Amino acid sequence: MHHKIVNLAPTGMIPTREMSAHVPLSIDEIVEDCRRCAERGAATFHLHARDANGVPTYDRQIYARLIGGIRETHPDAVICVSLSGRTFTEFSERSDPLRLEGDLKPDMASLTLSSLNFSQTASLNAPDMVRRLAEMMAEREIKPELEVFDLGMVNYAHYLADRGLLKPPYYFNVLLGNVATAQATPTHLAAIVSSLPTNSLWCGAGIGGAQLTANAAGLLFGNGARVGLEDTLWYDRERAQPATNVGLVDRVVSLAQTLGHTIASACEVRQMLALAPHA
Template sequence: MTGLILNLAPTGMVPTQDMSPHVPITPDEIISDCRKCADLGATILHLHARDEEGAPTYRKDVYARIIAGIRETHPDVVICVSLSGRNFPGFAERSEPLFLSGDLKPDMASLTLSSMNFARTESVNSPEMVRRLAETMAERGIRPELEVFDTGMINYAQYLADKGVIAAPHCFNILLGNVATAQATPLHLGVMTSALPAGSLWCAGGIGASQIAANSLGLLFGNGVRVGLEDYLWLDAARTRPATNSQMVTRVRELAGMFERTFADCRQVRSMLGLRPHG
């Protein structure tokens, strides 16, 4: 069996340091945390930028600073920028990080395939927006990180693939446990994976206390996992042990060892995703 992908989502749009002091907020904190987790085996970094006040931002100059800081010490790690529309509804805002170039150009960018509800907020992704973002990624030579929360999103990915908008190899993050979408059960995951385009790679991540269950399913049956404080701030379901990103990376590597699975290195992951070596 090939090695697994370890995708780290260190910050997200929602967590603050009032919620947990371990959430990296400033560019320097994000850089430091990502470097530490890359040393521990994280091979994809799913980045959300924050502004000077700690609020989410789409600004490419902030992304540039974070990417440069990470690549200074870890040039081969796969960099994925978030194109989330939860705070920024316009195409110009959402697409801005795609226009970084040279050594600052991201390898991947997130693409959520449809609109949905979270526990308290909505994520609006119109068909036109999804397609425009996908087309811009294709023009820029950036691979989509296809984020799916239910089978309808997978169906739309297949539709875009059939239309030639997104090209193989397709890399999916299957995100389970959100209250309004698929749950972290073998049945829900099985239905979703059975609908993936042939030859797809998929990693499993869990929202909230579903993280460890979803990660276990990804380790056993998938191509890898997504972990990080974006998805959950705790190490336990009872919320008594605050987590750090490095603890989550270490734990999922230990869990993989119990299942006799190993993780790929950055260059192997780049080959799996059809990405050129960096530099």
């Protein structure tokens, strides 16, 4: 438990240049941010692609350039592509990044286990969509990054695992603090974590002002923390100090060290998650 995973979510679907001067949007900006954060301890990268206008895209060619750019300098980095349901509704769109091959194939892909509401938008994940994405990941040998916002989503992970669509060790991001789902409180976290399948690893992620609380919980009681501008654009609850990805990684690494933990290297994360070494 002492080796902690730092998982960076640098961009997300929502942030724009107007919302943050620091959010990486272009391919070069995202790659550069990920490289800088890898130097500081981030081992896993949860990527969202943007097109030339900064608009979210599922296009595997853009994901290919992101993955290739990061692996050029950090070949062992664990790379996860987003299959988000906020904007794209067709299976062919959402599964597009799973079709990458060879050196550009992602290690992991996000799988949100149910539909949910955010503050302004919804993420639609119909049962058939979740199952089909899980089936394709199993076929392609891409590990699901299981996104859990609520207790029912954990139950759906059991449902998929019982049907052979998920294989241990399981990896969960437990996302707390979103207005319509579980909060960053001991009772909500305990209900979720105590229900995870055996042979699960989990990282604490917090939306907005809950990020630091959820990160601390993940470092104290789980396997690490997910940080990044996808989840919060501010260092502080008062929203006085704009955040950067590098600054958020530095803060969580420092916190882990204060708590007496070491940061897992990318190779160690691969061993923890039973991922193949990168060719």
